Amino acid sequence: MTEKDLTQSHELLTKQVAELTRKVDAITSVFCQAKEILTLEEAAIFLGISKSCLYKMTHNQVVPFYKPNNKLVYFERSELTKWIRSCRVASMEQIESEAARIERVLALK
Numbered sequence: 001m002t003e004k005d006l007t008q009s010h011e012l013l014t015k016q017v018a019e020l021t022r023k024v025d026a027i028t029s030v031f032c033q034a035k036e037i038l039t040l041e042e043a044a045i046f047l048g049i050s051k052s053c054l055y056k057m058t059h060n061q062v063v064p065f066y067k068p069n070n071k072l073v074y075f076e077r078s079e080l081t082k083w084i085r086s087c088r089v090a091s092m093e094q095i096e097s098e099a100a101r102i103e104r105v106l107a108l109k
């Protein structure tokens with residue numbers, strides 16, 4: 001095999017590994033969607049963040065979690081969804097609409 005052939009084979013294998021990794025991540029995500037109680041790794045995948053980021057969030061008690069027997073960390077999927085929804089940021093249109101409503105109320109006083 002020539003050096004060019006080796007390079008092409010390496011590039012092909014790299015692409016195939018990346019594609020397989022993407023498929024495994026997709027399957028893992030579907031699996032996590034079906035479970036109600038998630039491990040740290042599953043919750044990180046569900047939230048789309050790194051495990052270390054999620055661990056820091058549990059350490060700072062930013063996100064709801066369970067730690068039975070003071071050991072492994074678990075998460076309830078519905079609570080994570082509720083937590084995500086509680087951090088909503090209003091759109092500019094919503095902010096402007098609310099500001100106009102407040103101006104109308106103040107004008108009536």
